[in-house]
Amino acid sequence: MQHRKPLQLEAFLPYRLSLLSNAISGAIAAVYGDKFAISMPEWRIMMILAEYPDISADEVCRRTKIEKSMVSRAVARLLKRHLINRDMDEKDRRRSILRLSETGLSVYDEVMPIARDYEAKLLSDLSAGELETFNDMIDRLMEKAARIEY
Amino acid sequence: MQHRKPLQLEAFLPYRLSLLSNAISGAIAAVYGDKFAISMPEWRIMMILAEYPDISADEVCRRTKIEKSMVSRAVARLLKRHLINRDMDEKDRRRSILRLSETGLSVYDEVMPIARDYEAKLLSDLSAGELETFNDMIDRLMEKAARIEY
DNA sequence: TAATATTAGTTGTAGATGCAACTATTTATC
DNA sequence: GATAAATAGTTGCATCTACAACTAATATTA
Numbered sequence: 001m002q003h004r005k006p007l008q009l010e011a012f013l014p015y016r017l018s019l020l021s022n023a024i025s026g027a028i029a030a031v032y033g034d035k036f037a038i039s040m041p042e043w044r045i046m047m048i049l050a051e052y053p054d055i056s057a058d059e060v061c062r063r064t065k066i067e068k069s070m071v072s073r074a075v076a077r078l079l080k081r082h083l084i085n086r087d088m089d090e091k092d093r094r095r096s097i098l099r100l101s102e103t104g105l106s107v108y109d110e111v112m113p114i115a116r117d118y119e120a121k122l123l124s125d126l127s128a129g130e131l132e133t134f135n136d137m138i139d140r141l142m143e144k145a146a147r148i149e150y
Numbered sequence: 151m152q153h154r155k156p157l158q159l160e161a162f163l164p165y166r167l168s169l170l171s172n173a174i175s176g177a178i179a180a181v182y183g184d185k186f187a188i189s190m191p192e193w194r195i196m197m198i199l200a201e202y203p204d205i206s207a208d209e210v211c212r213r214t215k216i217e218k219s220m221v222s223r224a225v226a227r228l229l230k231r232h233l234i235n236r237d238m239d240e241k242d243r244r245r246s247i248l249r250l251s252e253t254g255l256s257v258y259d260e261v262m263p264i265a266r267d268y269e270a271k272l273l274s275d276l277s278a279g280e281l282e283t284f285n286d287m288i289d290r291l292m293e294k295a296a297r298i299e300y
Numbered sequence: 301t302a303a304t305a306t307t308a309g310t311t312g313t314a315g316a317t318g319c320a321a322c323t324a325t326t327t328a329t330c
Numbered sequence: 331g332a333t334a335a336a337t338a339g340t341t342g343c344a345t346c347t348a349c350a351a352c353t354a355a356t357a358t359t360a
Binding site: 012017018020023027028048063118125137138140141 | 194197280290294
Binding site for chain 4: 301302303304305306307308309310311312313314315316317318319320321322323324325326327328329330
């Protein structure tokens with residue numbers, strides 16, 4: 001029998017979340033992508049380094065959840081464009097110490113307000129309470145998703 | 151001045167949604183990926199064809215929001231594995247008519263309950279009202295995201 | 301009905317992505 | 331302290347992805 005009915009794709013939470021996530025991330029990526037030719041992983045690394053200067057690539061991985069080979073290549077690109085600086089840890093010579101360069105900071109300071117503004121516009125129709133509820137549900141679903149085993 | 155503070159990556163909605171979406175989609179993708187070596191776009195196409203048999207590749211694009219070259223290649227793979235059938239529209243010979251094959255349906259009928267079950271488990275801690283609120287917010291954010299211009 | 305535009309689908313290609321293997325260094329164990 | 335295990339980071343590679351150019355068929359316009 002063809003034509004399965006319930007749980008259509010359009011009502012399927014994973015699909016809905018994927019669409020929303022892509023729409024939002026894509027809109028912001030268009031800003032830094034068009035203006036500065038920065039990719040999404042590159043931008044996330046810059047955000048983390050703005051918040052936590054002088055951390056290692058490994059800690060960038062942990063904080064961004066970006067896979068280490070991607071971080072390695074993104075760091076290489078950011079270095080080549082002088083958007084970040086890298087020192088080596090004296091005490092552990094495997095370990096790098098990354099931070100935004102002056103240029104990187106200025107790029108960050110130009111892009112970030114736009115990202116912030118986008119987020120603010122996006123959320124402008126939600127009341128403070130609704131936003132809190134929404135964030136809370138995201139946290140709970142994240143927790144739950146991490147626990148479900150198959 | 152290094153160390154920018156507010157709106158850390160971890161609190162940034164696009165990032166949070168992206169993590170949640172990847173966690174959920176990834177968990178389900180692991181099911182059909184491991185069991186049947188089906189990719190995410192392939193699975194989404196199968197879901198749409200289960201719901202709407204005998205639609206064209208173009209309509210698959212519209213309904214899944216998957217880019218047409220991906221649909222084309224995914225359809226080719228699904229055809230080669232006999233998971234779907236394709237006829238050509240008599241009235242418009244550019245147009246294909248796609249539907250799940252018997253095998254495709256049986257795969258769908260095996261995977262779908264697991265996906266459903268996963269979704270149910272994921273949402274089991276939310277009350278009916280909370281779920282409705284959550285879905286409503288996703289809809290509103292989708293709408294809003296589509297309207298914001300830059 | 302001839303010329304043009306639009307639409308459906310395919311294919312070329314460059315770049316992104318993620319796993320696994322690798323090197324170099326440090327830590328743990330005997 | 332020598333050997334084994336673990337860790338940080340890089341690189342090879344196969345696959346995925348998306349844009350754009352392309353082919354073929356249909357629709358539109360004159």
